Amino acid sequence: MKYQRLAIPDVVLLTPKILGDARGFFMETFRQDEFVKHCGNYQFVQDNHSSSGLGILRGLHYQHKQPQGKLVRVTQGEVFDVAVDMRQSSPTFGKWVGEVLSDTNKRMLWVPPGFAHGFLVTSDMAEFQYKCTDYYAPGDEYALRWDDPTVGIAWPLTAGAPVLSAKDSAARSFKDCPWYD
Incomplete structure (x- = not known):
């Protein structure tokens, strides 16, 4: 597995080594000791x-009192995946990174606690x-507006505005969201 720190160094792009032949492919998708070495000492409790x-468009979601780190991947199709730094004490506070994840490139993204994700x-x-x-905590769930001008995410929209859930349509602006210390 190759681990690459992005423009926000706490967010890590994981690219697996893929072994393939006429039968198909094999890849390791997670290994705890290597993950700890490159991303931090985290344990996963929910898939x-x-x-x-x-x-x-799903997101941008986060939990404030029970922040979740997320290791994300796409097993069919393609998405543009985004992490927004919600940590006030961070030098990258309010900044975002985005990566294309697909069943073809098989890349994964580590989004640590303290980030909104979508x-x-x-x-x-x-x-x-x-x-x-950490576990999903319905009473601790927040959503940052996908199109907040302060954050300025460059979504690769091809057919106008994205389709949103009611919750995501009512998401807060960056300045009105609770932030982490």
Whole structure:
């Protein structure tokens, strides 16, 4: 596995070594000792899986009192995946990074606690899977507006505005969101 720190160094792009032949492929998707070495000493407690169609945007979500780190990947289709630094004490506070994750490139993204996370489906459909470092806490859930001008995410929109859930349509602006210390 190759581990690459991005423009926000706490966010790490993981690219697996893929072994393939006429039968198909094999790859290691997670190894605790290597993950700790490159990303930090985190334990995962919950796995999630979603399916979404073209133009659907999920996020930007985070939990404030029970922050979740997320190791995300796409097993079918393609998404543009985004992490926004919500940590006031960070030199990259309010900045974002984005990467294309797909079933073809098989890359994964480590989004540590303290970040809002979301993705836009850029293929006809996408299967999205992720591991979390804390449990889902419905009363602690927040959403940052996908189009907040302060953050200024350059989403690769091809067909106008994305499709949002009611919760994401009512998301807060960056200045109105609770931040981490």
